[in-house]
Amino acid sequence: MEIIVCIKHVPETAEADITIDESGKRIEVEDLVFDINEWDDYALEEAVQLKEKLGGSVTAMTVGSEEGDSTLRKCLARGADRAIRLTDKAFEGSDGYATAKILHRAIKELPYDLILTGAQAGDDGYAQVGVTLAELLGVPHATMVKKVEFSGDQARVNRELEGGLEAVIEMKLPALITIQTGINEPRYVSIMGIRKAKSKEIKVLGLKELGLKEDEVGKAGSWMTVERMFVPPVEKEVEILEGTSDEVTTKITDILRAKGLI
């Protein structure tokens, strides 16, 4: 099975301090640690596990600057067979739609049975690129998938719905699937993997190689333009309990007692 997995190199922000930069349109990323997008981590693992089970190969692909190579190398070390980085000055500022257009141009030239992406990205969270890409390629898709099986030219997947319910869907291959976290257990990068990755190349393609025009990508080719970023307003005013651990827990206990909860 020929599998393409689209991944994104994103800053880890779950436990980091975030500040908005002077332009007011971006966050300061200098001190942030970048890594593979959490959802893509599971998509990569699923791709590699499917390859190990069914044979074939895995191609990891990303849109972005050279910085993304560390994440692509991680994909190669974890079992991807080749990596492609789509980079061009003109791609900067692309939203989900423009990003999907860039990926589309690269993927339509390649053989594939299955395309995997993460269900969303931890940074801009559009949850849009995968499905847009499927539409551009003219292949069926399923999103937020927690289980993948194959029989013949059919993929049978479980989609995660709200409230814990799942919907089972069958699709004809080739197809695109966006992967939900928890579908598998992503492996560690091994030293053996790093050694193997050394002989694998990261291919770089730009605007011209992909046959794209400048106004199709970047800000010009996007649907969305960021006007400004701001810290979200609070929904209710929280009272921060200050003091030593001991004082704080006494305060909590007092509150619980006052409300009759203990």
Place this chain on the structure above:
Amino acid sequence: MTELFVLAEHRQGEIRDVTFELLTKGKELAKKTSTDLTAIVLGHNAGNHAKRLADHAKRVLVIEDPRLENFNSEAYQMVLSQLISQRKPSLTLMGHTAFGVDLAPSLATELNLPLATDCVDLDFEGETLTVIRQVYGGKVNVKARVRKSEGYIVTIRPATFETEEGTPLGGKIVTIESPLSEDIEYKRFIEYVQPPAGEVDITAADSLIGIGRGIKDADNMPMMEELAATLGGVLVCSRPIVDKEWLPADRQVGTSGKTVKPKLYIAVGISGAFQHLTGMKNSDLIIAINKDPKAPIFRVADYGVVEDLFKIVPSLKSKISEAREAHT
């Protein structure tokens, strides 16, 4: 008159709450832009749905077809692309749900209409559509302009707008013949599966201790179980804990888990992604313990403690234990 579409979402015979939230916002926008609010429902035997929707919209378009009973993005897209091409609504709203996420991007791409996903607010500023989205796990909001077009598709985060009951609008129900002539070629809905139910019904508990990524390690679970037990509550969690299989899926609070409304919710080591907040923000009393003062959980909490949870939990457990003993 130009229309503003709200796409109704239903599953297993029930209209999903998000539909009414969207209709409430849709009504406001329709008024502002002098457009007609039209609810769209695709389904099979959807008469009852249409009647309910008629209270909230000026018009209800019903497309009946057995192939539309259960959501299949391929069939839905065929119907909606025709409908939108013909009627050219100024805006089509749907939920940023398993339904909207699967449908909106391909529909927008086919129709070449700009799409804004996962919005928490939207407005027309003159002729420009602007939206507010949350990024970086809810730590930052973005105000974005959507490229000018004669129509837009926007998916809205569930539980963002409150449903207003208001006076029934008595919308006109119009049934449209299903345009599905050919077979649905690529994609088939097979069935719903419900993961096995657990022993504990977390929606019935008075006190919940919610834990998240901050717990760091499975070895810390007993400490949290003990805190919950001391409080006479139940241990629940955000998604990462279920992904790691430290708690079963039926303990998950949030969009893909349960929505809870206990008397007390103590969030420990939960940063507060919206998926989790949606499931617990209406709890009576929320206390959050997290070492990041900017964690979104503090935006919905009544009381907050900015501190390493490992310093607070053991002390809290013994304090509560003492208080309970003194009480009995």
Place this chain on the structure above:
Amino acid sequence: MDFDLTEEQKDIKKAAREFCEKELTPELAIEFDKKEEFPIELYRKAAKLGFTSMRFPEEYDGQGYGILEDCLVTEEMCRVDPGLGVAIMSGTFALPDLVLTHGTEEQKEKYIPPLSRGEKVSAGAFTEPEHGSDLSLMDTTAIKKGDGWVINGDKQFITNAPVADSFCVLCQTSPDAKPTYRGESLFTVDKGTDGLDVTKLKDKMGIRSAITGAVSLSDVAVTKDNLLGELNKGFYYVLEFFDGSRIAVAAQAVGMAQGAFERAFRYAKERKQFGSPIIQFQGISFKLADMATKIQTARLLTHKAAWMFDQGKVDPMLTAMAKAYASRVAMEVTDEAIQVYGGYGYLADYHVERFHRCAKITEIYEGTTEMQKLTIMRYLLKRM
């Protein structure tokens, strides 16, 4: 001149970091520190990913890297937990390095692949109750008997002894040799050999999950196939081995210092006194600046010593400097880390006291700091 790690080396460091941060949890660290047990599961897990066989050649299932890459992994391991880190990285201690440099093809085939894969644990039995820093005379003897040898004697402070599958034992084979160290030889001894007995040493100050033991050999009969390298060359082999292993100790020290520093730094940002985070007080912030500077210096020295080794230009003076300096820095930085934490730093739950206890060993094993200084002086006198 290029001070940067290669992309590949950065990837190795990152891979080790991800593994350690997820697997070497603070709870496991405290648990193993308390019960003084070798973390065999973690060792096997790390081995499966290649972390414990960095410096062994690929044809023996190793990773084919040098001491520098080995140091990068060691540093990350000890940064997350010094006890577990040292334990995991010492699972393949001494024997494989000596077999690789001096062993026969049969010995390499026998010992290296299972060690690379984490199926076996090895040890080096050099130190004796009466001979620590001074290895120039061994009380343990190997007497020729027929085609083989019979070993008698006691070894002390032997890392991994209670769990080791094979030992590499330094013995006196020619008691009359002048000087005596020209009469020492190395033998491999496998677990289960008659006359080999091991007892576990308890209540160590630090690195308590890297377990240590006393080895007693009484009429242990070995064949000529157990002789490692040439007869009467053992002393030289061991000294040469220390030139590499000392760099690893320096890397342990750098990792321990880094781990304690990061903890103290985070704590200083969070901890408030007199209304502001203590990091804003000069007394604390200057301390942290000094700690960071010392770690950086120790790391540069260690990396250079490792790089020289990998280039085949071993410089025993530089190695000695790296070990002596990095181990001192580890002691000072872990001490200051406790100071930053104040009273909490004195409690096990806050981890830095463990870092301090563990750091002490780096000034002692693989040659004490005093021995390193002797080496430094010996070379300075020659070179200046």
